[in-house]
Amino acid sequence: MSLLSSTILVIKTHPVYASLVAILLYVFVKRSIGNRQRNPRRLPLPPGPKGYPLIGSLFDVPKEKPWITYNEWAKTYGDMIYFEVLGQRFLVLDTLERVQDLLEKRSANYSDRMRMPMILELMDWNYNMAMVPYGPWWRRHRRSFNEHFHASAVWKYQPTQAREVRAFLQRLLTTPDNFMHHIRHAFAATIMSVAYGIRVKDSDDPYITNAEEALKGLAEAGIPGTYMVDFIPLLKYIPSWFPGATFKTEAKRWNEINKQVYQKPFEYVENQMKKGAEVPCLASELIERLPGEGSFSWEEERQIAQNVSAVSYVAGADTTVSAVQCFFLAMAMYPDVQKKAQAEIDAVIGNERLPEFSDRDTLPYMNALVKESMRWQSIIPLAVGHMATEDDEYNGYFIPKGTVVLGNGWAILHDPTVFKNPLEYQPERYLTPEGELDPNVRDPETGQFGFGRRMCPGRHLADNSLYSIVSSTLAVYDITPPIDDSGKPVELKPEVTTGLLSYPVPFKCNIKPRSAAAEALIHASITVDS
Numbered sequence: 001m002s003l004l005s006s007t008i009l010v011i012k013t014h015p016v017y018a019s020l021v022a023i024l025l026y027v028f029v030k031r032s033i034g035n036r037q038r039n040p041r042r043l044p045l046p047p048g049p050k051g052y053p054l055i056g057s058l059f060d061v062p063k064e065k066p067w068i069t070y071n072e073w074a075k076t077y078g079d080m081i082y083f084e085v086l087g088q089r090f091l092v093l094d095t096l097e098r099v100q101d102l103l104e105k106r107s108a109n110y111s112d113r114m115r116m117p118m119i120l121e122l123m124d125w126n127y128n129m130a131m132v133p134y135g136p137w138w139r140r141h142r143r144s145f146n147e148h149f150h151a152s153a154v155w156k157y158q159p160t161q162a163r164e165v166r167a168f169l170q171r172l173l174t175t176p177d178n179f180m181h182h183i184r185h186a187f188a189a190t191i192m193s194v195a196y197g198i199r200v201k202d203s204d205d206p207y208i209t210n211a212e213e214a215l216k217g218l219a220e221a222g223i224p225g226t227y228m229v230d231f232i233p234l235l236k237y238i239p240s241w242f243p244g245a246t247f248k249t250e251a252k253r254w255n256e257i258n259k260q261v262y263q264k265p266f267e268y269v270e271n272q273m274k275k276g277a278e279v280p281c282l283a284s285e286l287i288e289r290l291p292g293e294g295s296f297s298w299e300e301e302r303q304i305a306q307n308v309s310a311v312s313y314v315a316g317a318d319t320t321v322s323a324v325q326c327f328f329l330a331m332a333m334y335p336d337v338q339k340k341a342q343a344e345i346d347a348v349i350g351n352e353r354l355p356e357f358s359d360r361d362t363l364p365y366m367n368a369l370v371k372e373s374m375r376w377q378s379i380i381p382l383a384v385g386h387m388a389t390e391d392d393e394y395n396g397y398f399i400p401k402g403t404v405v406l407g408n409g410w411a412i413l414h415d416p417t418v419f420k421n422p423l424e425y426q427p428e429r430y431l432t433p434e435g436e437l438d439p440n441v442r443d444p445e446t447g448q449f450g451f452g453r454r455m456c457p458g459r460h461l462a463d464n465s466l467y468s469i470v471s472s473t474l475a476v477y478d479i480t481p482p483i484d485d486s487g488k489p490v491e492l493k494p495e496v497t498t499g500l501l502s503y504p505v506p507f508k509c510n511i512k513p514r515s516a517a518a519e520a521l522i523h524a525s526i527t528v529d530s
C-alpha cells in the first residue's frame with residue numbers, strides 16, 4: 001500500500017487524526033494568506049533556516065544548548081535569525097543592539113508571552129507571572145511584586161539572607177561533599193522565609209519537595225516543542241484515555257502539585273494571622289493590605305497576593321542556585337582568583353568576623369567576582385521568549401505578530417569583542433588598573449536577567465544573595481579540585497546542562513576551613529534564633 005493510500009486509510013478510520021491534519025492544513029493556509037495581506041510592502045522575513053512546509057525547521061532546531069547553535073547560525077544569517085516550527089514563528093536576536101532595538105525600545109509590542117496551553121491551562125502555571133500574557137492582569141502582579149523587591153526594598157530581607165548563609169556555612173562544615181544540595185537548600189530556605197515566614201526542615205520538607213517537583217514539570221514542559229498541544233491547542237480537549245494522550249495524565253498530576261505549591265503555604269499564613277500570630281513575611285504584608293472580604297475586588301486581590309508570594313519561590317529559588325554552583329566550580333578551577341578575593345577580605349575585614357552587606361562598597365574585587373559569577377555560565381541563556389503582539393517592520397524586515405523573540409543572553413555575555421576570552425573566568429575584566437570597578441564594562445545584568453518590561457524583577461534580591469554567600473564562603477573556606485587516585489588534582493571542566501535553566505553538571509570539589517580560626521568563626525556565627 002502506498003504512503004498516500006495508507007494515510008487516507010488512517011484518516012478515514014481515525015476521525016480525530018483526520019481532524020488534526022485538517023486543522024494543521026487550515027492553520028497553514030490561513031497564516032500564509034494572512035501574512036501576505038498584512039505585509040503589503042512584501043518585506044522579507046529576517047533570514048534563517050528555511051525548513052519544510054507545515055513542520056518548518058522542526059528538525060533543525062537544536063535540542064542541546066540551542067544558545068550556542070544560534071550563535072553559530074548568526075555567522076551565516078546575521079544577528080537576527082527567523083525560523084518556524086509547526087507554525088510557531090521564532091526570531092532569535094544575537095546581539096545587544098538588536099535586543100535593545102526590539103525588546104527595549106519597542107517593548108510595548110514585545111512583552112507578551114507565547115501561549116503554552118500545556119503549562120498554563122493544563123498544568124495550572126497561571127499563577128506564575130513570568131508566563132502570564134502581557135496586559136492588565138500581568139501588570140497588577142508586576143506592580144505588587146516590584147513594591148517588595150525593587151532596589152531600595154530588598155534591604156529588609158538582608159537579615160534572613162545572612163542567617164541562611166551562616167546556616168549554610170555550618171552545613172558545609174559537617175557534610176562538605178553535599179555542597180550542591182546545601183546551596184539549593186540555602187536558597188529554598190531563604191525564599192520560603194522571605195515569602196511565607198516558614199522555616200523549612202533540613203530535608204524532605206513537603207513545601208520544598210512540592211515546589212521542586214512542580215519546577216521539574218516546568219523545566220520539561222517549558223521548552224517549546226515538547227508537547228504537541230502547544231502547537232494545536234484544540235488537543236487539550238481530547239480525553240486522557242485517548243491513544244497518545246498521556247500528556248493529559250501528566251498534566252493532571254502536575255496540576256495537583258502546583259495547587260499545593262501556591263495554595264498551601266499561603267493558607268498557612270492566613271490561618272496563622274487569623275489566630276493572631278505574627279508572621280512577618282511577604283504574604284502577610286500582602287494579606288494585611290487586602291480589601292475587606294466582602295468587597296467586590298477581594299477575590300481577585302487575594303489571588304494576586306497568593307500568586308505574587310508563590311512566584312518569588314518558583315522564579316527565585318532555582319535561578320540563584322545555578323549562579324552559586326558556578327561560583328564553586330570557578331573557585332576550584334581558578335585558585336589565583338580565589339586567593340585574590342581572600343586577600344581582599346583579610347585586608348579589609350580581617351578574620352574575626354564574616355563580611356556584612358555594609359562592607360560591600362569596600363570590596364571591589366569581590367564585586368567583580370560576583371559579576372563574573374553571573375556572566376561566566378549563563379543561567380537562563382535565552383531568557384524567556386517575548387511574543388510580538390502586533391506585526392512590525394524593522395531594518396527592512398517584516399516581523400509577523402505572534403513571533404516569539406528570544407534574546408540570546410549567552411551570546412551577549414560571551415561576545416569576544418566585549419569580553420576578551422569570554423569562556424575564561426576573569427573578575428579582573430570589571431576593574432580599572434587602579435583596582436576599582438570600571439563603570440564602562442558591560443554589566444552582566446544586561447543579558448543575564450532578560451530584557452525590557454519583562455526584565456527580572458528579582459534581580460536585586462539575587463544580587464544580594466550572591467554577594468552574601470560568595471563573600472562569606474571565601475572568608476572561611478578554601479575550595480579546591482578533588483584529588484584523583486594518583487594524588488593529582490582532577491581537571492574540572494565547565495560543563496553545563498541544557499534547558500530553560502542551565503546548571504553546572506554535578507561536579508566534586510574539596511571544601512575545607514581556611515584555618516582553625518575560620519572554623520571557630522563558623523561556629524560562632526550561628527545566631528541564637530538559627
Ligand code: HEM
Pocket residue numbers: 129130131142145149311312313315316317319320323379380383384385448449450451452453454455456457458459461462
Ligand atoms: C541569578 C538569579 C536570577 C536570574 C539569572 C534570573 C533571570 C530571569 C530572566 C532571564 C527572566 C525573564 C526575563 C524576560 O522575560 O526577559 C526572569 C523573570 C523573572 N524573575 Fe528572575 N532571575 C533570577 C532571580 C530571581 C529571583 C531571586 C526572583 C524572585 C525573588 C525572580 C523573579 C522573577 C520573576 C517574577 C520573573 C517574571 C517577570 C515577568 O515576566 O514580568 N528572579 N528572571
